[in-house]
Structures are given as C-alpha cells and as structure tokens.
Amino acid sequence: MGVCIRVPATTANLGPGFDTFGMALSLYNTLEVDWSSGNLQIDVTGDGADLVPVNKTNAVYRAMQIVFERADQTALLEKRGLYIRIHNAVPVTRGMGSSATAIVGGLWAANELLGHPLSVDELLNLAVQLEGHPDNVAPAILGGIVVSGIVKEKAYAKRFSPPPGMKCVVAVPDFQLATKTSRKALPPAVPHGDAVSNVNRVGLMVAALMDGNLEMFCDLMEDRLHEPYRTPLVPGMKEAIAAAREAGAMGAVLSGSGPALIAFCRDGAAAIGNALQSGFATEGIESTILHLQPAE
Ligand code: HSE
Numbered sequence: 001m002g003v004c005i006r007v008p009a010t011t012a013n014l015g016p017g018f019d020t021f022g023m024a025l026s027l028y029n030t031l032e033v034d035w036s037s038g039n040l041q042i043d044v045t046g047d048g049a050d051l052v053p054v055n056k057t058n059a060v061y062r063a064m065q066i067v068f069e070r071a072d073q074t075a076l077l078e079k080r081g082l083y084i085r086i087h088n089a090v091p092v093t094r095g096m097g098s099s100a101t102a103i104v105g106g107l108w109a110a111n112e113l114l115g116h117p118l119s120v121d122e123l124l125n126l127a128v129q130l131e132g133h134p135d136n137v138a139p140a141i142l143g144g145i146v147v148s149g150i151v152k153e154k155a156y157a158k159r160f161s162p163p164p165g166m167k168c169v170v171a172v173p174d175f176q177l178a179t180k181t182s183r184k185a186l187p188p189a190v191p192h193g194d195a196v197s198n199v200n201r202v203g204l205m206v207a208a209l210m211d212g213n214l215e216m217f218c219d220l221m222e223d224r225l226h227e228p229y230r231t232p233l234v235p236g237m238k239e240a241i242a243a244a245r246e247a248g249a250m251g252a253v254l255s256g257s258g259p260a261l262i263a264f265c266r267d268g269a270a271a272i273g274n275a276l277q278s279g280f281a282t283e284g285i286e287s288t289i290l291h292l293q294p295a296e
Contacts, residue, residue, distance in 0.1 A: 002034030010097030012135035012256035015221030022135035024295035048092030063106025071117035093176035095256035100136035162294030163214035171276035182257035194224035218251035240279025247275035
C-alpha cells in the first residue's frame with residue numbers, strides 16, 4: 001500500500017535565532033509514494049516543477065534511498081522501484097524551507113513504506129545531516145515552533161506550541177536567493193556585543209514561548225548576526241520591514257536565508273501585507289503576499 005503525506009513550509013531563524021529557531025507554516029507540499037513495477041517514476045507539479053530533476057538525483061528520492069540503506073532494504077528498492085508524485089505549494093528557493101520539505105518528505109515516506117524501521121529522532125538526525133542546518137527540517141518534522149541545534153554531531157530539538165493568536169504575513173519577492181549564496185554573505189566573526197544581544201534575545205524568546213507570550217516573543221526579534229549582512233542581497237528588505245512595522249506588525253524579519261520576509265500580528269494582516277508589498281515596490285521588486293498561520 002502507498003503512502004501520502006504533506007510537509008509544511010517553514011520559516012527559520014525568527015530574527016535572532018540563527019540556525020536555532022524555526023516554525024512550521026500552514027502551507028504544504030504533498031508527496032504520494034507507492035511501489036512501481038521495477039522502475040523509478042517521478043511526477044512533479046506546482047511551484048518550480050520544471051526545475052526539479054525526475055531521476056535518481058531527485059532530493060525526495062535521495063532521502064528515501066538513505067532510509068532504505070539504513071533499514072538494509074536497498075535490494076528491495078532496486079527490485080520493486082518507486083512511483084513518486086510531488087506537488088509543490090511551497091515557493092522554491094525563497095527562504096520558506098522548500099528543500100527541507102523534499103528531505104523530510106522523502107525520509108518520512110520511506111520510513112512509512114517500510115513500516116517505521118527508524119525512530120523520529122533518527123529521521124531528524126538524518127534530515128539535519130542532509131540539510132546542513134536544523135532549523136527548517138526540525139519544525140517540518142515536529143510542527144509548531146522548534147528550538148534546535150547540532151551539538152557534538154547530534155541534533156537536539158524541542159518543540160513549543162506557537163503563542164496563541166499569532167498570524168503570519170509572508171511577502172515572497174519575485175526572485176530566488178539560494179541559501180548557499182545567502183550564507184556566503186555572513187562574516188567569519190561578529191562583534192562580541194552583537195553576539196550577546198542575540199544570546200539575550202534567544203534566551204528570552206524561549207521564556208516567551210514557555211509562557212505563550214506573543215507580545216514578548218515578537219518584541220525580541222531584532223537580529224544582529226545575519227540580517228544586517230544579508231540586507232544588500234534583498235533589495236527592498238529594509239523598506240518593507242519598516243513599512244510592515246509602521247502598519248502594526250509586532251515583528252518583521254527575513255524568512256530563513258531570504259529573500260521572503262515574514263511579519264507577525266494578531267490583527268491587521270491585510271494592511272501589513274500591503275505595507276510589505278509597497279516596501280518591496282520602492283526598489284521595483286514585485287512580491288506575492290501569503291496569509292498563513294503557524295502549523296501545529
Ligand atoms: N538558518 C538558515 C540560514 C536557514 O539562515 O542560513 C536557511 O533557510
């Protein structure tokens with residue numbers, strides 16, 4: 001019997017929590033996987049479908065292959081073959097965790113197909129190894145807001161429920177920015193005061209999550225470790241964030257490594273969306289606004 005799963009978009013960092021905080025969003029890629037008659041067949045529809053390879057280099061297939069290897073079932077994979085259908089709703093290479101959906105989707109689907117040989121913790125560790133950082137794959141697996149890190153080569157992750165009443169407005173500009181490029185813009189060292197500011201804020205944001213305190217969580221979102229260095233890669237970012245705050249956003253930050261921006265509010269989401277869009281427009285950048293919720 002086949003497997004059908006959906007994997008959420010994710011927004012990483014949430015301001016100061018670089019490579020640490022991530023949140024699942026109510027936008028999903030779907031993945032259907034079944035045994036085929038010996039061959040590999042991959043069909044892709046939705047965002048960026050033309051760019052996704054439909055052979056053994058496909059990211060979903062590669063993730064599935066790793067689970068088969070770990071479960072000592074590679075021969076079964078070769079013999080039976082797979083039929084994989086992917087539908088992408090998450091914008092590709094925009095800072096919304098599209099690559100994490102492929103990795104997590106592949107790992108999870110293979111594990112289901114084989115009757116759960118691997119634990120969730122093993123899947124998380126494999127996902128982190130494949131992605132290179134934990135803050136998209138961890139919330140894609142666990143849902144909610146996740147605090148994660150890699151310590152002594154092991155992935156740690158703790159899930160929190162999103163603070164009640166949180167609404168998310170995402171502005172997706174009409175250009176792509178690869179995570180690799182966006183990470184290259186980061187300096188090898190940062191001023192001590194900037195590191196302290198981020199440590200303070202991340203610690204306090206965890207406290208806010210424990211209390212379900214949306215105001216406190218969003219109040220702490222200023223970042224000094226990555227956003228200042230990435231601003232030149234995202235024309236209109238500064239203007240859009242300022243406009244969103246002016247329009248009443250409780251917090252507005254770069255989503256993951258960008259170029260999408262995400263703003264948070266209880267009310268007034270429509271005005272915040274318009275503000276983000278007009279901020280990008282000052283630099284001639286068109287953007288699409290998505291009104292989303294945190295995903296449990
Ligand atoms: N923490 C990662 C980064 C997330 O900011 O590079 C990438 O989506």
